[in-house]
Amino acid sequence: MSLQLDNLSVRRGGQTVLDGLSLPPLPAGSLTALIGPNGAGKSTLIHALAGLVPFQGEASLQGVSLRQLPPAERARRVGLLPQALPQGSGLSVYEFLLGGLRAAGASAREAEQASEAMLAELGLLPLALKRMDTLSGGQRQMVALAQALARRPGLLLLDEPNSALDLHWQLTMLDAVQRVVAERQAVALLALHDLNLALRSCARVIVLAGGRCRADGPPQQVLSPSLLAEVYGVLGRIEHSSRGEALFVLERLPS
Numbered sequence: 001m002s003l004q005l006d007n008l009s010v011r012r013g014g015q016t017v018l019d020g021l022s023l024p025p026l027p028a029g030s031l032t033a034l035i036g037p038n039g040a041g042k043s044t045l046i047h048a049l050a051g052l053v054p055f056q057g058e059a060s061l062q063g064v065s066l067r068q069l070p071p072a073e074r075a076r077r078v079g080l081l082p083q084a085l086p087q088g089s090g091l092s093v094y095e096f097l098l099g100g101l102r103a104a105g106a107s108a109r110e111a112e113q114a115s116e117a118m119l120a121e122l123g124l125l126p127l128a129l130k131r132m133d134t135l136s137g138g139q140r141q142m143v144a145l146a147q148a149l150a151r152r153p154g155l156l157l158l159d160e161p162n163s164a165l166d167l168h169w170q171l172t173m174l175d176a177v178q179r180v181v182a183e184r185q186a187v188a189l190l191a192l193h194d195l196n197l198a199l200r201s202c203a204r205v206i207v208l209a210g211g212r213c214r215a216d217g218p219p220q221q222v223l224s225p226s227l228l229a230e231v232y233g234v235l236g237r238i239e240h241s242s243r244g245e246a247l248f249v250l251e252r253l254p255s
């Protein structure tokens, strides 16, 4: 499985938001971070790949054009965690997961098994019978991610999956994403602002700015002080802890 983007462009509101994006294939089995400043086009790329925003050019998963997939097949193959989370509803968490799986074509029995297994794997069983409209923002994000993961799609598109999560849940969720992606040999693209999570969990980082790819490669190579200054307008650097972990240090604005 791999995801190929070739000359992908998106116009929104009369502006070119993604400008002829071509990338070496995104591999299966590991996480790719999509980083870049606010307004760079990260969510737009994720929405285009999920079929929510029209695009020019080509995007194909294992040689199959995403644009040509019928909606039901696309729902089966592509799992999306949007930045704007589902609003509360009267559904229970368990029913919400079941609904996502059924919409992606699972039988009732498959949906029940996959929902229970994913809630158990993520430690979310205590929330199973809670109504969606009684959850906190972070709990809703966990449940929406659980729904995307439970379907075990070939392409996972996660838009800031950790933005509402506390430290424990950030690691729980990213580790679960890594497990599912490795087991399923799925392609995973995660829009992230937290460079330390990109360093910890992602094999590759794509830096978007102004709708174009400014850098692409292993995080420790890509996240150089000069790139951070150019793309974000900040002074920052990567340091290594005494245990060898790469850590991003945000210093200050340039004087």
Ligand SMILES: Nc1ncnc2c1ncn2[C@@H]1O[C@H](COP(=O)(O)OP(=O)(O)OP(=O)(O)O)[C@@H](O)[C@H]1O
Binding pocket: 012, 013, 017, 036, 037, 038, 039, 040, 041, 042, 043, 044, 045
């Ligand atoms: N529905 C829309 N209509 C018109 N323009 C839009 C729409 N959604 C986004 N844009 C524009 O597209 C550009 C890219 O937005 P996008 O949300 O993809 O950026 P992003 O990199 O995800 O930003 P952030 O980090 O702030 O979430 C921005 O200039 C934004 O104003």
